[in-house]
Amino acid sequence: RTLVLPPDMNFYLLTDPAASSKKSFGFQHFYDLVAIAREHANLEIISFEKFLKEEAMQGHLLDKKTGKPSFPPMNITNWNGGLPPNFLAFRLPNHQEGNSLWNWVRQVSANIDWVPGECVAAIPDRPGAAGVAELLQTWDQLQKSDAERKERLPKGYKHVWRNRSDNFTDNPGSVDGTPLSRLSELLAHRKGLCIYNETMQDSNVVHVWGEQMSGHRMLVHFYAFIFFQNWQHDLWTKRFVRDHLRYGDEIQCAAARIVQAVRAEARENNAKLLGKTDGDDTFHTMHIRRGDFQFKQVRDMRAEEIVDGNIRNWFAINKVVYIATDERNKAFFEPFRKWYKIYFMDDFKHLLEGVDSHYFGMIDQLVASQGETFVGVFFSTFTGYINRIRGYHSQRLKLEGYEKGTLNSYNYAPKALSVKRRIYKRYKAVEPAFWQQEFPVSWRDIDHDVNEADVKP
Numbered sequence: 143r144t145l146v147l148p149p150d151m152n153f154y155l156l157t158d159p160a161a162s163s164k165k166s167f168g169f170q171h172f173y174d175l176v177a178i179a180r181e182h183a184n185l186e187i188i189s190f191e192k193f194l195k196e197e198a199m200q201g202h203l204l205d206k207k208t209g210k211p212s213f214p215p216m217n218i219t220n221w222n223g224g225l226p227p228n229f230l231a232f233r234l235p236n237h238q239e240g241n242s243l244w245n246w247v248r249q250v251s252a253n254i255d256w257v258p259g260e261c262v263a264a265i266p267d268r269p270g271a272a273g274v275a276e277l278l279q280t281w282d283q284l285q286k287s288d289a290e291r292k293e294r295l296p297k298g299y300k301h302v303w304r305n306r307s308d309n310f311t312d313n314p315g316s317v318d319g320t321p322l323s324r325l326s327e328l329l330a331h332r333k334g335l336c337i338y339n340e341t342m343q344d345s346n347v348v349h350v351w352g353e354q355m356s357g358h359r360m361l362v363h364f365y366a367f368i369f370f371q372n373w374q375h376d377l378w379t380k381r382f383v384r385d386h387l388r389y390g391d392e393i394q395c396a397a398a399r400i401v402q403a404v405r406a407e408a409r410e411n412n413a414k415l416l417g418k419t420d421g422d423d424t425f426h427t428m429h430i431r432r433g434d435f436q437f438k439q440v441r442d443m444r445a446e447e448i449v450d451g452n453i454r455n456w457f458a459i460n461k462v463v464y465i466a467t468d469e470r471n472k473a474f475f476e477p478f479r480k481w482y483k484i485y486f487m488d489d490f491k492h493l494l495e496g497v498d499s500h501y502f503g504m505i506d507q508l509v510a511s512q513g514e515t516f517v518g519v520f521f522s523t524f525t526g527y528i529n530r531i532r533g534y535h536s537q538r539l540k541l542e543g544y545e546k547g548t549l550n551s552y553n554y555a556p557k558a559l560s561v562k563r564r565i566y567k568r569y570k571a572v573e574p575a576f577w578q579q580e581f582p583v584s585w586r587d588i589d590h591d592v593n594e595a596d597v598k599p
Contacts, residue, residue, distance in 0.1 A: 143348070144186040146193040147175070149221035156500055164500075166223035172393070172504065178386045194219040203250040203347065212250050215242045244353070252345035256336035258362035258576065262328060264335040267371040269343050277371055280321045281335050287326070303331045310571040314546055314582065317590045318373045327571045327583065328369055335369075362576045365584040380588040384534050389508065393501050397508035399493040404485060404509065408462040411483055415460040425462040426482075427513025428453070428554075429506075429525045433468040437521040439556055445477040452554035452563065453517050457482060464513065466506035466528075511535065520553040520562040526580045529566055533585030543567075547582025 150166040168189075169175065179187045188196075194214055197203055201211035218224075221243060256263055266273025292302045299305070306326055315327045342348055352360040360367075364383065370376040388394070405423035412418040430448070432441055457463060463482040465475070478484050487494075487506055494505070507524065510516060511531040518525030529551050536544045543549065551566040565579055572581050 144188055144193075147187065147189055149190045149225055150223055151225045156503075164498075167500070168222075172389055172501075173387055174390045181386070191220050191222070197347075198250075205249055207249070212246065215246055247349050248351065251347035251349035252342050253349050253351050254336075254342070255351040255358050257358055258360060258367045259332070259574065261332050261334045261336040262325070263368045264337045265368065265370045265375065266338065267375070269340075271340060273371065274337055274339050277321075277335060277337055280325060280371070283322050284325055284329070287322070301331070303329065307571040307573055310569070312546065312569050314569045314586060317377060317587045321371050321373075324373060324376070325369055328366070330571070330573050330576075363580065363584065366572045366576045366581060374591055377588050377591055380584060381592075384585070384588070389504050392497065393504050394508065396494055396497050396501065397505045400487070400490045400505065400509050401512050403490050403493060404462065404464050404512075407483075407485065411460070411462050415483075416458075424514040425464060425512075426457050426515045426517075427510040428463060428465045428467075428516070429510055429518040429522065429528060430465055430467040430469060430554075431519045431522050431524065432474075439558065440519055440521060440554075443554070443556055445474050447556065448554045449477045449481065451557070452552070454481065456515055456517060456552050464509055466510040466524075507531070514550065516549075516551045517554055518551065520555050520559060520565075521578055523577055525553070526577070530580040530584055533580065533582065537585055537587070537589070544586075547586030 147168055147170065150168040150171075152166055156167065175187050179185055198212075198214050199217070199219060203212055204210060205212040225243065254263075264277050266277055288302050288306065291305060292299070295302065295305060307330060310327050315323050317324075350360070351358045365380060368379070370379065404425055408425040409421060409423040412422045412424070416422075459481050461482055463478070463484045465478075465484055465486055467486065469475075472486070472488075475484060487502060487509075494502070497505075503524070507528050508531070510518075510528045512535075516528065516532060518528060529549060532549050532551060533547065535541070536547075536549055541550070546569040548569060549566040552564060553562050553566075555562050569582050569586075572583060
């Protein structure tokens with residue numbers, strides 16, 4: 143299939159009036175999608191505008207009700223910058239362009255309207271009815287297993303799925319395990335499979351529906367939603383995302399310059415204050431989310447509580463700590479300075495000359511991923527992605543805990559949420575709410591079927 147990118151639009155929290163005249167973005171502005179397509183002969187990626195010009199305006203898209211050619215609203219092909227974010231469309235009664243466009247798209251395509259909280263997207267091992275039948279057989283096996291599990295549990299036990307998932311705690315399943323075993327680890331509380339069936343396989347155009355108002359918002363990690371019957375397809379996809387869906391070179395290089403500078407500061411600091419003369423350039427990192435963060439029990443924590451009740455348990459005194467944050471009032475961090483030598487992106491702005499400030503958040507993520515120990519924020523997807531990057535690094539470098547996918551990462555949290563502080567120190571199966579954290583299944587042993595002799599250093 144050809145992948146059609148959505149039109150450029152405004153991204154949540156990615157509007158900086160002082161940055162540039164550009165206000166709308168597409169995924170191609172952050173990922174090198176041209177290189178991805180060039181490196182994979184069987185993958186073609188095109189813009190939404192090109193799709194409309196070459197398919198819709200040529201009469202190739204048929205209305206599902208009438209069977210006649212259908213054309214986009216007002217025959218417009220360039221929708222870049224003309225749409226609100228999909229998940230905000232229902233809040234904008236006077237801005238109906240998004241509703242008009244996407245309603246039309248749904249009339250001329252097979253719609254994937256799956257809800258990540260209700261089902262697992264299941265991809266058969268092979269096309270046709272046989273692959274679908276095998277997936278259904280696996281589902282029947284899991285249902286039977288859950289029924290037997292329920293009989294063994296105490297009377298009145300409500301969540302059979304929780305018992306199933308807990309069996310994987312500190313006990314990761316084999317990445318090349320049976321479909322039943324791998325589905326058991328992924329399913330969590332969901333009630334069924336949403337199968338990429340023959341109808342979708344045979345459709346010329348398949349549209350992935352993502353809209354909050356209708357309940358179809360894709361607020362889920364890809365690996366926590368998609369189940370491949372073939373374990374090798376699963377690992378290939380996870381490697382593809384790791385190796386290719388990464389921030390572009392400008393973002394990577396800017397982050398590398400800051401990491402190099404932080405290491406230089408850490409090397410001097412470790413020698414001077416910690417007496418390390420072996421060139422030790424390690425440092426710690428944090429993400430502190432404040433701003434418009436909606437989870438006030440974390441957002442409103444005092445700096446003293448973050449330091450004394452959390453990070454002093456994990457950071458050695460006098461270490462260099464790089465902090466990625468949206469807090470502009472640096473006076474907030476005075477309690478940190480009592481114990482640590484802290485740095486922010488602002489301290490290295492001279493290394494970012496000419497870099498679009500829209501990239502600064504992503505640069506912060508990459509720098510934060512390099513800490514010897516990282517402390518982030520539970521509920522934050524920004525923190526979550528930092529930990530997924532750290533997961534990728536831990537496997538490559540074979541860091542402590544890599545066999546079970548655990549990380550040297552923590553979350554700062556108030557006492558009421560103290561159970562969330564060490565979630566990355568244990569292997570856990572995928573569980574809801576899926577967006578609140580990342581899970582080791584996304585990085586652990588995903589090179590299992592790769593011959594090390596074939597990997598370039």
